[in-house]
Amino acid sequence: MTEGQRQAHAFRNKLVDNLVADGTVRTQPVEHALRTVPRHQFAPEATLAQAYADEAVVTKVDQHGLAISSVSAPQIIAMMLELLDVHPGHRILEIGSGGYNAALLRELVGDNGHVTTLDIDQDVVNRATQYLPAAGYPDVRVLRADGEYGAPDGAPYDRIIVTVGAADIPPTWIHQLTPDGRIVVPLRLRNLTRAIAFDRRGDHLAGDGYGPCGFVPMQGAGEDREQLVLLAGREVGLRLDGGMRVDAPALRAALAHTGADIWTGVTVGQQEPFDDLELHLSTTLPGFCRLAAQKSAFDSGLVNASWRTASPAVVDGDSFAYRMRPRPVGEDHTSYEFGVRGHGPRGVELAERFAEQIRTWNERQRGGPGARITAYPADTPDSHLPEGFVIDKPHTRVTISWP
Ligand SMILES: C[S@@+](CC[C@H](N)C(=O)[O-])C[C@H]1O[C@@H](n2cnc3c(N)ncnc32)[C@H](O)[C@@H]1O
Structure with a gap:
């Protein structure tokens, strides 16, 4: 091990120790993946200290200086991976790329699983295409595509993880899941974004846990900025x-x-x-x-x-x-x-x-089990929706109720 590798290793372990201590990392596979993947190799513009700080590393800004791509903050990545509940052998689609999270997913699915990661931005695709093999993950499939339409040629997926702020859930995401598949998506709920884990139930989704987060906004067909x-x-x-x-x-x-x-x-x-x-x-x-x-x-x-x-x-x-x-x-x-x-x-x-x-x-x-969240297709009549507050979006009707 070189001195640089030793330093990176120490920074990485310190970061993961903190995520375990504060309860964000709860399972051994997620902990192992975070301790294994060299995050700094996906953010070469950052110093080692920056790459292993619990903050996003911004990798691209738009003409107004607003971040449009980043290597997401470790705490949010870890929280979402715990929500995703990945098992060895799973087929996974990641929407919004960069490489780091795709490498973590590849660690979690193992040699019998498969990871596809896509991004709308060719610069980000180029980064992931270059950094993933260099970090030891040559078999992750990297695509340039608008995530609104998923990646039909690799479907169905056991898990879909969206790593860009979404205003809605397009039907393709539900249809590209296996019948018992799960999606984790940072969904905007009346100007508040929560990373929500949803399980597929036929034509709709039933929430099973969520956490606060912030993400760069979706571009392309699903763009709907605040x-x-x-x-x-x-x-x-x-x-x-x-x-x-x-x-x-x-x-x-x-x-x-x-x-x-x-x-x-x-x-x-x-x-x-x-x-x-x-x-x-x-x-x-x-x-x-x-x-x-x-x-x-x-x-x-x-x-x-x-x-x-x-x-x-x-x-x-x-x-x-x-x-x-x-x-x-x-x-x-x-x-x-x-x-x-x-x-x-x-x-x-x-x-x-x-x-x-x-x-x-x-x-x-206060202190209760949290909200119950569901997402139904937009044409679902009121009589078929569970009780709760309804947020109507172009593709979905999201319900939120408190047990
Ligand atoms: C926060 S970054 C993803 C972080 C990444 N998953 C990681 O490993 O840290 C969000 C990415 O979503 C991408 N994005 C925005 N709109 C998109 C869309 N419609 N389809 C696919 N990617 C999109 C952006 O180009 C950006 O690279």
Whole structure:
């Protein structure tokens, strides 16, 4: 082993140790694959420390400087591989390539399995075609194709993994699965993306676990980007799902006036995850969206949002509300209280509605088993859908319910 290889090995093991310790890696095969595949060989532009940091390595940006391809962050990759539940001998399709995840999949399926990875971008295909054999994975099939249509010549697949942000689930993905196949897809649910594991049940999909994630957006036939409506120069904006329309001038006027703050009495511990709160809000608040703000807007006091790029928010006509940065409570400041700020003529009313849903989540869903998610073909009548909140998309009707 050369000194470089020894260093890479040490970085890699440290990264995987952390993913095991924080519970992201739960099974031995996924752990073994992550300890084996040389991630740095799929990101040669990065230093070893960057390649083995728990962050995505951006490999291509568009004309506006926005990332359109990356080697995904290890934590998200590991979480999705655990959801995918790969077995030796499986046939797998990966949509959105680069090589690294395809190599991990090849480790998981073994010599009797098969991996096809495809990408819409020839530069990415070239990278995967070059890096996979160099890293010891010459039999992974690399294709240039629009993932919207899958890869019919290799179907059916036991597993499909989508590694690019999807606004919908095209029927080809369901039809190219084996009858008991599973797909893991980062699906946008009203401006909130969750990597969801779905099992095929005939013509529809039944969810079995999910986790928070962020991905570069889908290009090609399935492209359906979110919109950004600016409220104060480029400092503050609302991120909206594709078809949503808002009264931007009225909302700008609303932000220009001081907001009304409402504290909920619901607290959260410092390290406690609360991803399901966002999912609950997105399925119970009509007009759900997210607020993004630059640091200058925080510094000047224009906004006091929970996060820089994606604080849950809600719009109703000329008013909007968003979740504030939680305030510390108690003497030791180890827990924080959720609050909501409303702007506009009905800002208080909207903030109250928002706060009420935070309390409902706290009473009914917090710490529970999570949401049950399904996806049915778009022509499924209401009477055939399971109970729950329905999100209608061009190809599918997604239902979300809470046990
Ligand atoms: C986050 S990267 C994939 C990461 C990769 N799986 C890895 O090993 O880390 C997302 C990729 O999806 C690709 N992509 C975007 N739209 C696509 C589409 N319609 N079909 C196939 N690939 C697409 C992009 O070109 C980009 O390379």
